[in-house]
Amino acid sequence: MHHNHSISHRLLWTSEVAIGVVVLAVATHAYGWGEGLLIALSLVIAYLVPRIVLARQTGASVVAHAILLVAGAMLASFVFLYLASWIDVSQGYTLAYPHLSSDNGRYYHWAWAYRYGLNPDGELPFKGYPMMIVGLWQVLGVSVVWPVALNVMLTLLAVVLTGMTTRRLLEGRVAYSPGVLLATGMGLMLLLSYYLWHGANVLKEPSLYFSLAASGYVLAGVQRRSASNGWRIYWGDVALFAIACGLAACVRPTYLYFVLLGVLMVAGSHWRIHWRIVGLLLCICLLALLVGNSLSTYTLARHQVIASGGWEMQRVFMTGASQQAYYAYVGKYFFYPWWQRVLMLPLSMGVQWVTPFPWLYSYAEATAGDIIPRLRWGWYAIGGIALGYYWLLAWRRQAQLGTWAWWPLVAWAAIAYLFAGTITRYALPMVPLFVPLAVYVLCLVASGRYRRPFVAWITLYAVALAVTLVLCYHIQVDYLQQLHIYYQHIRAALSAIQAG
Secondary structure: OHHHHHHHHHHHHHHHHHHHHHHHHHHHHHHHHHHHHHHHHHHHHHHHHHHHHHHOOOOOOHHHHHHHHHHHHHHHHHHHHHHHHHOEHHHOEOOOOOOOOHHHHHHHHHHHHHHOOOOOOOOOOOOHHHHHHHHHHHHHOOOOHHHHHHHHHHHHHHHHHHHHHHHHHHOOOOOOOHHHHHHHHHHHHOOOHHHHHHOOOOOOHHHHHHHHHHHHHHHHHHHHOOOOOOOOOOHHHHHHHHHHHHHHHHHOHHHHHHHHHHHHHHHHHOHHHHHHHHHHHHHHHHHHHHHHHHHOOOOHHHHHHHHHOOHHHHOOOOOOHHHHHHHHHHOOHHHOOHHHHHHOHHHHHHHHHHOOOOOOOOOOOOOHHHHHHHOOHHHHHHHHHHHHHHHHOOOOOOOOOOHHHHHHHHHHHHHHHHHOOOOHHHHHHHHHHHHHHHHHHHHHHHOOOOHHHHHHHHHHHHHHHHHHHHHHHHHHHHHHHHHHHHHHHHHHHHHHHHHO
């Protein structure tokens, strides 16, 4: 047994070295030895930090390390795909000043202008993330490599934390070892392509990935503590929670409302036992919310506008061409009264569940970055199994996982209510919280329990999902074609007027 254990570790180390050599070879071939070595070094560091964290965990098997290695290799490949589209020396785009657009460009160019004492273009509601980029540059030098490597590291840490949360929440409840639970929770994260893809970008989402995953881990620990040790304060958990809240406060303090929601939901079940630790977590969260709001231009009045809707929301959301078919169905969603928007939650939550779609691009012009992250079969599978928890187990007293299990669903509903389900990216930080529920259902079914009702549920879910995707495809594509014809007529009429 010890001999086999040594062989498996040697294979793991050999694989890590081999992938590191491949990363170095690709980087130096594409960008030369100087910049290539910098890229490879940053990605290796981004992998080593979560690997060290994983190695210190109970049940950290070779399988769990191999899963982390695969996740790291996936993210490294995504990074190289992005760099290929960002860097074009002939056009003046380098690692220090890459060709970035949309939110990537807004954050990076703001940080670049600030770093060189220029006046940044445009107002950013959350300056914390570009200021983090500036901080990295002060120490490591100006390059897009460092913020990308930081995001890769935070995403991999979220993968590890999801496995840790799965182990903490389910250990003793199912007939599987802590090592199996840890590895399974991490393994399911590999299926979330849209989630992982954002981890290789210059976006603030990976910071929120880490914040919500860490908060989920801490709150799972609070819920699992019994009456005999519920009064104890675990300072390691408190420190992790403080880091998570501080990071969220810097990049997007509005997500602290969802952390606060989780604390209150977990506290509500056994508040007499957990009042000390819960009171401390509440103080940390509220302090972070206060500091975060003071650092951003999103005041409490702006939060009220987001919650109440109205013209300010209508003019920003559901404005893209791909959203017009949905807009034709729901109308002026942000002008509806609150109760009507609540009644529409099954629709808005469903839209948020299945979008974005991979068919919104011309495949002759589409890039891998357009298509790969939108192939969301992994999420559909994990999400469907997790929903099976609410269908099969949530109402069974002996099988339920307590109020923690309701937290991701309530947070998902809140985001769908606020944005009509049109911005799936906003719900991505909640996705790992569904993974322990999916693992729990799979463990019980694998043990021979609830098999028939589970098969009935997953069959119903698969059929409903297939029908929904087919309908969405035909409705959306037909509508976009009509919209394209309409704009062609408009352009032709304008050309005729100009010619006349």
